[in-house]
Amino acid sequence: MPSERLLLALDYGGTKLTAAAATPDTAGREWRVRRSIPSPPGADARYDQFTMLALADEVLAGDRPAAVGVSFGGPVNAAASLVLLSHHVRGWENTPLRAQLQSRFGAPCFMDNDANAAALGEWRFGAGQVEARPVASLLYVTVSTGVGGGWILDGRIHGGAEGMAGEIGHTMVDPAGPLCICGRRGCVESIASGPNLARRARERLMAEPEAGRVLRELVSGNLEAVTAERVARAAEAGDELAEAVLTEAARALGHGLGTAITLMNPQRVILGGGVTKAGERWWRAVRSAARANVLPGMTVDIVPAALGDDAPLWGAVALAMTGN
Numbered sequence: 553m554p555s556e557r558l559l560l561a562l563d564y565g566g567t568k569l570t571a572a573a574a575t576p577d578t579a580g581r582e583w584r585v586r587r588s589i590p591s592p593p594g595a596d597a598r599y600d601q602f603t604m605l606a607l608a609d610e611v612l613a614g615d616r617p618a619a620v621g622v623s624f625g626g627p628v629n630a631a632a633s634l635v636l637l638s639h640h641v642r643g644w645e646n647t648p649l650r651a652q653l654q655s656r657f658g659a660p661c662f663m664d665n666d667a668n669a670a671a672l673g674e675w676r677f678g679a680g681q682v683e684a685r686p687v688a689s690l691l692y693v694t695v696s697t698g699v700g701g702g703w704i705l706d707g708r709i710h711g712g713a714e715g716m717a718g719e720i721g722h723t724m725v726d727p728a729g730p731l732c733i734c735g736r737r738g739c740v741e742s743i744a745s746g747p748n749l750a751r752r753a754r755e756r757l758m759a760e761p762e763a764g765r766v767l768r769e770l771v772s773g774n775l776e777a778v779t780a781e782r783v784a785r786a787a788e789a790g791d792e793l794a795e796a797v798l799t800e801a802a803r804a805l806g807h808g809l810g811t812a813i814t815l816m817n818p819q820r821v822i823l824g825g826g827v828t829k830a831g832e833r834w835w836r837a838v839r840s841a842a843r844a845n846v847l848p849g850m851t852v853d854i855v856p857a858a859l860g861d862d863a864p865l866w867g868a869v870a871l872a873m874t875g876n
């Protein structure tokens with residue numbers, strides 16, 4: 553017999569696999585059990601599948617779930633039945649993961665990509681709540697290794713025709729900007745993601761040997777050790793080169809957010825991911841660039857995420873609860 557109240561949440565992330573069980577009455581606050589394991593470099597889909605099922609069995613401890621929710625680190629098709637590919641792990645192409653999990657656990661399974669799942673998680677349990685009620689519409693954006701996003705419109709994930717809506721990281725903010733991983737130029741991600749922010753700081757340090765004293769000291773002169781987090785720390789300590797690079801990155805993101813806000817007029821924008829820990833200077837620049845790029849009178853409410861790294865996993869719970 554399935555347990556009426558037990559929900560299984562699975563997060564196939566780029567660097568780790570997580571399985572957790574929750575019940576509806578404590579969802580968003582407390583896991584019943586949560587197990588996570590790093591996905592080693594070089595792991596393939598078969599390894600991930602095997603490891604995740606072992607984690608899930610451990611979490612369920614012999615119980616059968618009422619429903620399964622899945623957050624996947626890569627595109628899934630619009631019907632959310634197939635994994636199209638993983639951004640991080642080879643061998644996932646066109647995997648019918650939903651059907652496989654439904655037959656393995658004997659329960660309905662609901663799946664989406666990690667950005668959409670995180671958006672749903674924040675909407676249902678996190679920063680998408682205002683006075684204990686969910687906002688009508690929100691854009692969630694994660695700013696870390698990449699820049700991704702998801703829309704919640706009228707309480708549902710808006711995936712678009714191909715399930716790819718919300719890809720704000722690949723909207724263009726500078727036609728002459730740096731080459732992006734997607735093959736085009738000047739995308740938000742090419743300027744604002746953590747690795748690109750660090751790369752731009754490194755380039756400036758090489759071009760201006762007299763500048764960036766604090767940042768150089770922070771990495772003991774080893775430019776390879778420059779990270780977004782260290783650029784933020786140097787900016788905090790008054791390093792002008794670091795301040796300039798950090799502000800450029802924040803402005804590129806804010807500019808992209810302004811475009812999205814102008815198009816869709818969401819009630820709230822939520823930002824998560826490691827780069828959002830870059831401090832008040834970064835947040836100020838994001839908000840002011842967004843405000844400068846929307847029509848007068850439009851709501852620009854940009855707030856930090858509340859659920860941290862567990863946002864996609866709580867989103868998987870919300871998927872399992874609603875079949876969204």
Ligand SMILES: [Zn+2]
Binds near residue numbers: 721736742
């Ligand atoms: Zn791009």
